[in-house]
Amino acid sequence: MKSPVRVAVTGAAGQIGYALLFRIAAGDMLGADQPVILHLLEITPALPALQGVVMELNDCAFPTLAGVVATDDVNVAFKDVDYALLVGARPRGPGMERKDLLEANGAIFAPQGKALSDHAKRDVKVLVVGNPANTNALIAQQNAPSLDPKCFTAMVRLDHNRALSQLAEKTGAHTTDIKKVTIWGNHSSTQYPDIHHTTVKGKAATDLIDQAWYADTFIPVVQQRGAAIIKARGASSAASAASAAVDHMRSWALGTAEGDWVSMGIPSDGSYGIAPGVIYGYPVATKGGKYEIVQGLEINAFSRERMAATEKELREERAAVEHLFAK
Numbered sequence: 001m002k003s004p005v006r007v008a009v010t011g012a013a014g015q016i017g018y019a020l021l022f023r024i025a026a027g028d029m030l031g032a033d034q035p036v037i038l039h040l041l042e043i044t045p046a047l048p049a050l051q052g053v054v055m056e057l058n059d060c061a062f063p064t065l066a067g068v069v070a071t072d073d074v075n076v077a078f079k080d081v082d083y084a085l086l087v088g089a090r091p092r093g094p095g096m097e098r099k100d101l102l103e104a105n106g107a108i109f110a111p112q113g114k115a116l117s118d119h120a121k122r123d124v125k126v127l128v129v130g131n132p133a134n135t136n137a138l139i140a141q142q143n144a145p146s147l148d149p150k151c152f153t154a155m156v157r158l159d160h161n162r163a164l165s166q167l168a169e170k171t172g173a174h175t176t177d178i179k180k181v182t183i184w185g186n187h188s189s190t191q192y193p194d195i196h197h198t199t200v201k202g203k204a205a206t207d208l209i210d211q212a213w214y215a216d217t218f219i220p221v222v223q224q225r226g227a228a229i230i231k232a233r234g235a236s237s238a239a240s241a242a243s244a245a246v247d248h249m250r251s252w253a254l255g256t257a258e259g260d261w262v263s264m265g266i267p268s269d270g271s272y273g274i275a276p277g278v279i280y281g282y283p284v285a286t287k288g289g290k291y292e293i294v295q296g297l298e299i300n301a302f303s304r305e306r307m308a309a310t311e312k313e314l315r316e317e318r319a320a321v322e323h324l325f326a327k
């Protein structure tokens with residue numbers, strides 16, 4: 001066994017938290033040889049419920065769970081953490097405008113960014129799940145002056161996995177037969193699921209499906225999958241979101257397979273004409289705990305238009321929260 005690492009999870013008593021903590025504690029995220037100490041953050045009124053979750057975590061007697069810290073103090077939660085999964089966020093209430101939503105989340109993610117900057121390990125890997133995930137990640141990043149901006153990422157992996165699942169169903173393949181899917185842009189309905197470079201059992205996906213299905217069914221189904229799940233289940237996707245969070249962190253920490261990539265919301269560096277200053281979904285390959293954007297992919301006019309639309313939305317979100325950035 002390696003020595004334990006510290007993993008913070010915010011919103012730990014929420015529904016994603018309940019599906020996520022047990023996976024992390026069981027070793028699904030970092031491996032069966034990597035013990036973890038969980039640092040669980042909740043708001044004060046949710047601490048009793050969180051205590052119940054801690055009791056259950058202990059009762060699982062996981063070999064890889066080396067300790068649990070449960071707190072409502074962000075400075076305690078992020079002390080010396082190697083990983084931080086920021087799940088807790090303010091949901092959109094009735095009649096709430098997007099501007100109010102961004103503002104309410106700014107009040108959560110600005111102090112969390114600062115606390116990470118003050119207390120976390122210098123190479124902390126931060127994943128923002130709480131929506132609007134890309135812009136919440138940007139707010140946290142912009143309030144963390146002492147950390148590398150590349151420490152901050154947002155989750156588009158659930159969209160990536162949804163794209164794999166839709167394409168597998170359509171082509172009669174298994175998700176593991178499918179390589180090189182990309183989710184460009186925002187984790188929102190403007191995201192662009194791109195299969196122009198995708199292979200299914202080694203064959204080009206674009207040769208296996210027709211353009212009309214791609215444009216009129218596949219893309220909207222992936223974009224609207226969250227709403228479809230809410231309609232069917234009466235609650236938002238939690239287990240699949242938690243599973244995608246585990247996948248995102250595992251890929252980042254342990255590396256992507258040779259000849260494949262994953263989608264991560266990361267700080268734009270200008271690649272593919274996306275101007276820096278937003279957290280944008282890109283195809284990335286990871287190695288040794290570092291991610292790199294996959295370069296040199298051909299982008300046609302169909303893709304370019306959709307990549308620009310989701311970039312525009314992210315720029316507008318950025319403009320709405322810029323006043324929350326630390327000077």
Ligand code: NAI
Nearest residue numbers: 011013014015016041042043088089129130131155158241
């Ligand atoms: P939930 O409402 O069940 O749980 C959220 C938890 O966060 C609550 O227990 C709440 O007390 C806690 N919380 C609120 N403010 C906090 C703060 N300042 N510090 C610590 N904890 C805080 O919600 P659920 O279903 O677990 O979803 C969490 C977030 O994840 C939502 O914003 C949701 O929209 C988002 N989400 C993102 C997805 C993605 O693909 N990026 C997919 C699915 C959900």
